[in-house]
Amino acid sequence: MNNFQWIWKYIKQDFNKVTWGIILLIASSLLIIINPLLSGVIVDDVLTKGRHDKLVPILLIMIGITILRTILRYLYQITFERIGQNAIFGIRENMFSKLTELDFDFFNHTRVGDIMARMTGDTEAIRHFVCWVIYNIVECVFWFVSAVVVMGMINWQLMLCLVAVTPLIFILTQRMAKEAHPVFFEIRESFSRLNSMVEENISGNRVVKAFSREPFEIEKFNDRNEDYKKRNMESAAVSMTYLPWLDGLAGSLGLIALVIGGLFVIQGRMTIGELVAFNGFLWMLNMPMRMSGWLINDTQRFSASCIKIREMLSTRSSIAVKRGEEEQVMKGYVEFKDVSFHFSDDPDSMVLSHVSFKAEPGQTIGILGETGSGKTTLVNLISRFYDPTAGQVLIDGVDARKWPIRNLREHIAMVMQDVFLFSNTIEDNIAFGNPYVDQGYIRQVAEIADANAFIEGMPQGYDTIVGERGVGLSGGQKQRISLARALAKDPSILILDDTTSAVDMETESKIQNELGKITREKTTFIIAHRISSVREADLILVLDKGIVVEQGTHQELVAKGGEYFSIYQKQLGDE
Numbered sequence: 001m002n003n004f005q006w007i008w009k010y011i012k013q014d015f016n017k018v019t020w021g022i023i024l025l026i027a028s029s030l031l032i033i034i035n036p037l038l039s040g041v042i043v044d045d046v047l048t049k050g051r052h053d054k055l056v057p058i059l060l061i062m063i064g065i066t067i068l069r070t071i072l073r074y075l076y077q078i079t080f081e082r083i084g085q086n087a088i089f090g091i092r093e094n095m096f097s098k099l100t101e102l103d104f105d106f107f108n109h110t111r112v113g114d115i116m117a118r119m120t121g122d123t124e125a126i127r128h129f130v131c132w133v134i135y136n137i138v139e140c141v142f143w144f145v146s147a148v149v150v151m152g153m154i155n156w157q158l159m160l161c162l163v164a165v166t167p168l169i170f171i172l173t174q175r176m177a178k179e180a181h182p183v184f185f186e187i188r189e190s191f192s193r194l195n196s197m198v199e200e201n202i203s204g205n206r207v208v209k210a211f212s213r214e215p216f217e218i219e220k221f222n223d224r225n226e227d228y229k230k231r232n233m234e235s236a237a238v239s240m241t242y243l244p245w246l247d248g249l250a251g252s253l254g255l256i257a258l259v260i261g262g263l264f265v266i267q268g269r270m271t272i273g274e275l276v277a278f279n280g281f282l283w284m285l286n287m288p289m290r291m292s293g294w295l296i297n298d299t300q301r302f303s304a305s306c307i308k309i310r311e312m313l314s315t316r317s318s319i320a321v322k323r324g325e326e327e328q329v330m331k332g333y334v335e336f337k338d339v340s341f342h343f344s345d346d347p348d349s350m351v352l353s354h355v356s357f358k359a360e361p362g363q364t365i366g367i368l369g370e371t372g373s374g375k376t377t378l379v380n381l382i383s384r385f386y387d388p389t390a391g392q393v394l395i396d397g398v399d400a401r402k403w404p405i406r407n408l409r410e411h412i413a414m415v416m417q418d419v420f421l422f423s424n425t426i427e428d429n430i431a432f433g434n435p436y437v438d439q440g441y442i443r444q445v446a447e448i449a450d451a452n453a454f455i456e457g458m459p460q461g462y463d464t465i466v467g468e469r470g471v472g473l474s475g476g477q478k479q480r481i482s483l484a485r486a487l488a489k490d491p492s493i494l495i496l497d498d499t500t501s502a503v504d505m506e507t508e509s510k511i512q513n514e515l516g517k518i519t520r521e522k523t524t525f526i527i528a529h530r531i532s533s534v535r536e537a538d539l540i541l542v543l544d545k546g547i548v549v550e551q552g553t554h555q556e557l558v559a560k561g562g563e564y565f566s567i568y569q570k571q572l573g574d575e
């Protein structure tokens, strides 16, 4: 499917509007033919033959036609604008829906700035094509054909002389399109890099300031800015190589008409009125030639943008999200059966190797290990953010891959290491996973997460709007709101990834005591670095480079005197 067939999919929903738009466009273009013909009549009949009585009616008709054309032009332009806006609405809708479907793998490899460039600049290039370029192409073709026909009727020899330059126009536009095509791709890529750089600097502005790296970032930005300018200049150079020629050729038509047409008038093969009428149609040949360069440029820009958008829309998520799935209740049994995993871009580094364990509803599983040992990756397999490369993750005895994915995730709540809060009220943030939860329950879970007191201490309490990344809250406060959000979902499986790392030990133990009261029927995974966070767990997994080197209860592992025991001893010493 080429880009035109693809965009047609979005336009055809407005088939009636397209038909109307084209009818209005043709009607308006047909009206253009009348005025030059009437100019010829004025010269031949009114001026030459002295039929002055014809002048006023002809002028009135010409004014009427101009007004009618203006109205028709307004109508078809607004019609095409609506068609374009509808098409782009559908494209944006599909892109956003695709974004929500794509898996972690996609986001690991795609820059936010690149996605934003597709959602904004590329969709705008497509809108411009549908709203403006399409009708201009139709209009130009219609003018050109009409001019050839009408001019041929007035004097076909003179018409042939003018049309003789069109093969040159064709060759020039072909060459221009060929040269402009790759340049528009480069502009598009450069814009995406520039966008990503800005996006990263906005998100990471605190880091840049903290490390006083502003000059370095400005220099980096200037490089990208320079690159973007350079690519645009390359595009301008292509345009400027061809556009003056196209313009010159179009302009030469006037000269050809004047010299050869004048000769025909002298020889008596044409009346002056016919030459005037002929000249009146010249712009209908001229304009398409002049416009061809610009239309080619916009079409190339459209193509480059289509390719980027289609590439994103056709990206397949390795973890497919099926729609209309049946609701299934989850008890919370979790079993890892000889699970191994590596990331798709690094098949040689096993992040998890032969992990096996079982967890039952009501149990707490502690996961301990050095940074980078694979703890987060392990729990990510439960929610199917990734699938194991070998082995199986069973939920209630069923392979996680066989669970309807939304259904699976509805029963799992995760407090992630990198807390993200939406730019919304605290109450809405807590209710994010369970929008129908009542206010009483929100306060109850906030109490368990030890968040209620500080939230109520805020001037607007639960109605306080938190910034895009929870700005305005401390790290520990964000963690506690994020914990309340997970609890509000009342999940069967609760995963806490380093959830209390930013709170003091006293608060942590308070939270743990409260948590214990509501996790009796849930399967809880606690990833932690502190033994104190996992010592009460029913099963503790000690991970080292993706391998479970020890597993058991606190007492069993201490008695064993291995890896866990040495961490325990070290932490006891620290305390």
Ligand SMILES: Nc1ncnc2c1ncn2[C@@H]1O[C@H](COP(=O)(O)OP(=O)(O)OP(=O)(O)O)[C@@H](O)[C@H]1O
Pocket: 108, 343, 346, 351, 369, 370, 371, 372, 373, 374, 375, 376, 377, 378, 417
């Ligand atoms: N998206 C990714 N692509 C490739 N490798 C990754 C990716 N995410 C993590 N890794 C690698 O996988 C390994 C395990 O990472 P993981 O985040 O599971 O560790 P962790 O034990 O949770 O660490 P921490 O305690 O620091 O959170 C690390 O070596 C890390 O570099």
